[in-house]
Amino acid sequence: MSEARRMTRRTLAALLGAGTAGVAAPAQTQPAAEADRLEAEAALVRNSEAIQKVDVPWDTEPAFRFQA
Amino acid sequence: MAPLSEDVFFSTAVELNQRLVRRDFTAVELARAFGERLEKLGPRYNALALSLREQALRQAHDVDRELKRGRTRGPLQGVPYGVKDLLAVAGRPTTWGAPPYAGQVFSEDAAVVRRLGKQGAVLVGKLAMVSLAGGGGYRYAAASLQGAGLNPWDRTRWAGGSSSGSAAAVAAGLAPYALGSETNGSIVTPAAYCGVTGLRPTYGLVSRRGAMPLAWTMDKIGPLAHTAEDCGHVLAAIAGGDGDDPGSAGRPFHFAPQFARAIRDLRIGIAPADIEVHAAAPMRAVLREAVEQFRQMGATIVELELPDFPYSAVASMIIGAEGAASFAGLIRSAAIETLPDRRQVEGLKAGLRITAADYLQAMRARRLIQQAMGALMAKADVLLAPARYTVATKVDEALDGGRAAGTGIAPRGFRMLTTAGNLAGLPALVLPCGFAEGLPVGIGLTGRAFSENTLLKLGMEYQRLTKYHRRKPAV
Numbered sequence: 001m002s003e004a005r006r007m008t009r010r011t012l013a014a015l016l017g018a019g020t021a022g023v024a025a026p027a028q029t030q031p032a033a034e035a036d037r038l039e040a041e042a043a044l045v046r047n048s049e050a051i052q053k054v055d056v057p058w059d060t061e062p063a064f065r066f067q068a
Numbered sequence: 069m070a071p072l073s074e075d076v077f078f079s080t081a082v083e084l085n086q087r088l089v090r091r092d093f094t095a096v097e098l099a100r101a102f103g104e105r106l107e108k109l110g111p112r113y114n115a116l117a118l119s120l121r122e123q124a125l126r127q128a129h130d131v132d133r134e135l136k137r138g139r140t141r142g143p144l145q146g147v148p149y150g151v152k153d154l155l156a157v158a159g160r161p162t163t164w165g166a167p168p169y170a171g172q173v174f175s176e177d178a179a180v181v182r183r184l185g186k187q188g189a190v191l192v193g194k195l196a197m198v199s200l201a202g203g204g205g206y207r208y209a210a211a212s213l214q215g216a217g218l219n220p221w222d223r224t225r226w227a228g229g230s231s232s233g234s235a236a237a238v239a240a241g242l243a244p245y246a247l248g249s250e251t252n253g254s255i256v257t258p259a260a261y262c263g264v265t266g267l268r269p270t271y272g273l274v275s276r277r278g279a280m281p282l283a284w285t286m287d288k289i290g291p292l293a294h295t296a297e298d299c300g301h302v303l304a305a306i307a308g309g310d311g312d313d314p315g316s317a318g319r320p321f322h323f324a325p326q327f328a329r330a331i332r333d334l335r336i337g338i339a340p341a342d343i344e345v346h347a348a349a350p351m352r353a354v355l356r357e358a359v360e361q362f363r364q365m366g367a368t369i370v371e372l373e374l375p376d377f378p379y380s381a382v383a384s385m386i387i388g389a390e391g392a393a394s395f396a397g398l399i400r401s402a403a404i405e406t407l408p409d410r411r412q413v414e415g416l417k418a419g420l421r422i423t424a425a426d427y428l429q430a431m432r433a434r435r436l437i438q439q440a441m442g443a444l445m446a447k448a449d450v451l452l453a454p455a456r457y458t459v460a461t462k463v464d465e466a467l468d469g470g471r472a473a474g475t476g477i478a479p480r481g482f483r484m485l486t487t488a489g490n491l492a493g494l495p496a497l498v499l500p501c502g503f504a505e506g507l508p509v510g511i512g513l514t515g516r517a518f519s520e521n522t523l524l525k526l527g528m529e530y531q532r533l534t535k536y537h538r539r540k541p542a543v
Contacts, residue, residue: 036410040418043205043384048426050381054433062431063285063438 072101077241078540081147081298088146095146099128102148103192106242114214115233117153118194127190143301145188150243152234153194154280164280165197165213168403178278180306187305195233201282202230203391204415207468211409216463220541225460228258234292235262240543245293251286252490259498260455263508266292267299270517271493272317275310283390296527325525332366337448339373339481346483348458354502358511373480375440379487385430392419441492445516453482455498455510489514497523500536
């Protein structure tokens with residue numbers, strides 16, 4: 001990731017997909033890693049369930065064109 | 069040159085610029101003093117990512133030549149500052165606080181760095197941050213390339229995240245001001261924990277070109293400083309439209325609090341439960357005093373509360389999905405395992421499994437939140453609430469032990485205002501308002517979109533009447 005380049009947010013985003021493979025992973029404790037994985041998955045489920053409970057009118061479009 | 073006195077390091081940008089213009093010292097002397105102090109004391113707080121002292125001395129030399137010719141550029145000219153290490157500085161490492169990017173170098177300055185350079189501001193260093201601005205969530209303060217950001221008021225406490233180094237550097241007098249960024253609390257939290265003034269601008273007001281993208285629809289860049297006045301000057305320098313930032317609102321910002329509405333004409337919304345129920349008991353007297361101060365300043369205080377939404381779940385879904393898209397390459401590589409926080413590693417990986425339907429449902433809910441916040445802000449010009457509900461946490465304390473989805477908080481008050489404000493893109497100003505258990509307490513003002521001058525006017529008047537922002541830790 002040391003190559004210099006012109007930078008926009010788009011190029012930054014593309015950049016994030018490149019050049020980071022091949023770094024050695026540190027040793028981990030398997031049970032602890034599994035617990036973290038399960039916790040992260042559980043958080044996704046909780047968040048999804050919480051959002052599904054919001055009463056969203058049928059004609060509500062996502063905030064794609066987000067302006068404050 | 070005689071060493072600069074200690075008071076210089078805790079002076080505001082405006083004061084330092086006035087002394088430069090008066091020739092009390094030169095810009096080179098000032099840059100050298102702050103640069104040496106940042107190098108010496110920055111590591112004490114794990115606040116320094118990269119010293120730029122030599123580059124700063126060259127910039128300062130140019131400023132001195134300009135000042136000799138009588139060319140002035142405004143209150144930031146010749147004044148040193150630092151930036152969070154998610155902002156690109158041409159030709160120098162920009163690590164995003166994460167081991168996989170430790171050697172990353174860009175060829176151009178971030179837009180905000182370039183804009184400050186045009187004002188004659190002198191960049192003395194890059195400041196530490198939580199890895200990837202906390203994307204994916206994290207369990208421990210140590211989730212950073214430099215280690216846990218330590219609080220200058222008590223090094224057993226966290227500086228807050230993710231703009232840890234920016235806040236700690238200002239609090240410890242290592243830089244008069246610094247730039248941070250906020251996606252969901254990353255300016256507000258460290259400003260409150262470290263006892264400095266922090267401004268989260270309206271979404272789209274400040275260009276993010278050259279800044280690490282975490283969540284495109286939520287990322288914002290703003291200043292941390294000693295005073296609201298300095299925040300205003302910094303915002304004026306960095307704000308403005310930018311065609312290279314798709315989120316840019318295309319609006320300028322002119323720092324003109326004198327033209328904002330009179331304080332006596334403002335309605336300030338508070339929720340008593342914030343102080344009497346949600347805030348930690350030792351903070352309550354300080355927070356009551358802060359509310360009373362705003363009342364005495366002439367504003368009308370009205371009682372309100374946030375509308376009922378699962379703010380935290382909505383924000384987590386949006387930041388999780390956008391962050392996973394932004395970092396997909398990293399997440400799919402072995403390099404992800406080098407991040408220091410296991411919870412963050414698994415959180416980022418989980419983000420790739422957020423469904424499109426869930427993300428879009430969150431964005432639909434966000435639309436409703438924006439509308440509801442608009443309706444709330446029709447009842448008050450400004451919402452006043454604790455910036456954080458505890459003082460700085462212990463540095464080894466788990467940070468993810470609280471409620472996950474942010475639902476079921478009763479009474480609601482403004483407990484989730486930081487997240488609600490970020491989802492709606494609203495500006496916020498954090499002011500030091502006292503101390504509890506020897507640690508700073510911050511009060512937060514949230515305003516309507518593009519109402520920064522109103523917030524800054526209130527902040528400047530508050531800081532004229534109180535002196536908490538002038539307190540300094542024993543460094």
